[in-house]
Amino acid sequence: MSKIAIISQPEKGVLLDVGGCSTLQEALEQLSSTLQSSNQFWKGSTVLLAMGKLDLTAAQAAQILAIAKGVGVFPEAVVAKLANTRAAFAQNNVKVLDKAPMSLPKIKVEIKGDIPFAETEPDDQDLDETKAKTNLDVSILELEHDTIEDAPLPEPKAEQAAHEQKIVLPQVLYLKQHLRSGQTVSHKGDLVIIGDVNPGAEIMAEGDITVWGSLRGIAHAGIGGNTTAEIRALNLQPLQIRIAHAIARAPDRPRFMFAQGTGPEIARMVEGKIRVQKNRVEPARV
Secondary structure, eight states: OOSEEEEEETTTEEEEEOTTOSSHHHHHHHHHHHHHHTHHHHTTSOEEEEOTTOOOOHHHHHHHHHHHHHTTOOOSEEEOSSHHHHHHHHHTTOOEESSOSOOOOOOOOBOOSSOOBOBOOOOHHHHHHHHHHHOOOOOTTTOOOOOOOSSOOOOOOHHHHHHHHHOOOOOOEEEESOBOTTEEEEESSOEEEESOBOTTOEEEESSOEEEEEEEOSEEEESTTTOTTOOEEEEEEOOSEEEETTEEEBOOOOOHHHHHHOOSSEEEEEETTEEEEEEOOOOOOOO
């Protein structure tokens, strides 16, 4: 279970769930780190707090509220499973609930045998460099490296394009912070993370996921079956990537290439499989 989860549903607000924390101190640290790193985002948002099974006194509840109010967040309600904790927040004049109005989505992914690599094809230059540095006679098929040649991916089929036009997603969640191990972000729409997503962190979105930094954790775009969703990152080194009901893991790069990264990359569904290519923006046509 995540130590802290950020669950965003624009029609309901944003739920900060620290129920995965085992102690008050851990909850305070996780909440403080999350709120302060993106303090401008939280202002004006409808925020709810979930305490899980933490057993708190009125004074301890006041500590949590002080952290939130310190960055301009005034929780609309607090969700807690224990009666003592609900009473503690009620004493601090906060509305209390025994059940959260939203939760992390339940995800079904398609796994057939071992988790496959994301389909990729190396550039000829990358292949030559690998041979030179490793002295191995490897072929393109044997080299598992997650950059793809410059040729564009195939155009989506007509029925896929029609499906894409029907999808209307809510607002973008723009979060400016690094995500550490044990942190989860879920959004009903497109998700943009300005920062790194470290191993042990997980991000999920019904739409696209864009990471302006290194993606080293788990990313799931298109939850709910949106096969047109995409995952982008400046440095794409995930433990797993998932799009709709498909799942793949990053290829095993040679160590020197893994450390350097390969620049901005994008993952998308092509003919039912996840494929990764270098992310390039086509010049505007005049």
